Amino acid sequence: MRSRKVFSITTGWIGVSVMVGIRQLWLMGLCMHDPHIMGSIETNDSYLDEKLDFFKQFSL
Structure with missing residues (x-):
């Protein structure tokens, strides 16, 4: 039986954040x-x- 690689939720959220x-x-x-x-x-x-x-607040 062939196994599939499953991405974790953490990996998905990092991709979304990027x-x-x-x-x-x-x-x-x-x-x-x-x-x-x-x-x-407004361009001030x-x-x-x-x-x-x-x-500044962005984090992975």
Whole structure:
């Protein structure tokens, strides 16, 4: 009988956490690069601080 490798729940959550971090970084870059998006949101320091705080609290 052939055994299958089963991923643990921990491995799955780490993968999800990494993808959330990548998505947040991509979205932040998208907002900074596209003047249409950047002009429609508040672009003061609090916007950047909020996005950077996400990465300060981010953990695997």
